[in-house]
Amino acid sequence: MVTAVSDERTYPSHRWGFGAFLLVEALLLATAALVSVLLAADEPRESIPVRGVLIGTIAPTGIAALAALLITVVRGNGPMTDLRLEWRWDDVKTGLRFGAIGLVVTTVGVAVWTNLVGEENAQSAIGTLVADKPMSVRAALVMFCYIWLVGPICEEIIYRGLLWGAVERLHWGSERWGRWAAFVLSTGLFAVSHLEPLRTSLLLVIAIPIGLARLVTGRLLGSVVAHQVNNFLPAVAILLPALGVMQF
Template sequence: MNAPQPPEPAEHTPAVRADDSDGRRAHSWGFGAFFLAEAVFVLVSVTLAAALENPGDDAGAIGFALMLTLILPTVLAAVVALIVPLVRGNGPRQDFGLQWRRSDVRTGLWIGVGGLVVTTLATMLWTRWMGPQASSAIGGLLDGVRLPPVVAVVVFLHVWLVAPFCEELLYRGLLWGAMEQLRFKQLTVFLLSTALFAIGHLEPSRTLLLLVIALPIGLARLLTGRLIASVVAHQVNNFLPALGLLLMSLGLLPA
């Protein structure tokens, strides 16, 4: 009689999250990745502000300096947010839910339009209450500045389309994923990411208003479990403010 053979060693398999039905590996980044992206944003912003402090009197030079200061920090922070899941996870498509689905776009549009109504009313009340202090950081930056048309359009497209995408990568992508990795409940993830989104804009006089603005955006992420819906909702929410900045920077609307 043959002696029983010892069992073969089990093959090593990557860790899988208990709540992942598709068998994808759990990512391994935490809050440090989010703070790294935020540090990139702050350092680039401070460096550009110091380097471009005196652009001169030329409207083109002023416009270029403002455009660079507004766009580059946000984009570079978003690049960090995209690199992290490539290095420590399954890539942004899986870990952030950057998967194009018509249902997510529809959800983002509906929530975005509903949120736009709420935030427009909240902004009107906030402006009446706070007066001149109610202006956003971008609005204050462009106050009284006449931009060349090309620069004004670039700023408009950034505020409307690019900045929401970048910010969603940071807050509803990188930060959201860090809290999921630590097993936070989804409601807690939603509330904390909303609060940090409002605080992270570094506009203390508008933090409460930013909380109201962020709630429907985070809700789109919470309901779908993916980032595209919150990106669309964020872009819908930013359209009117971006249009106002465009008209103001072209001198077609009073500052």
């Protein structure tokens, strides 16, 4: 049984809520659509250069995360307070534990899902984009660092930072129910927002240990670390073929 810890610190209230999250999510989707159109207009999808793949992958999430941070500054108390971005070694350790659980769950889930829908349908959007495209060592390293380290930070800021804070701000009768509501909603929207209908159920399974790290610690660092641990093997799976070491 997972029990959410009580946060000893009292945090000041902020003035942003669901509207802030919806704005950031709309910005994320609009940026992704704009980049896709620009890349498609430049040359056919089959021959999109790796630099275009990197821009198309990194820019939308990065811009949305920066917008989320800006909102906490303009209408709140800053990201460290509003998004619970404190550094605590206990949170890192909790994140590592849930990340390890997530790796096991993800590995089993991917194996089962691939067996059900086939290898082509089970592949992620990023995996599909970079499949069979030559990548320079620099491009491969950038993609690896984004998937493993930077991407999880950006996504956690948006979903288990901004969205989580918006849900907790509502009156749920108790702080405990507010946290569980934030966990359920952020897990669901995180999976759906990837816009990969065939993989939504798999993404839900993957997101649960990450969300539990946020729930248990009461802060964002635990889920960031859990997300990064969970993304390590997928990042390696993209890096090694790009370097010509092996094919997955």
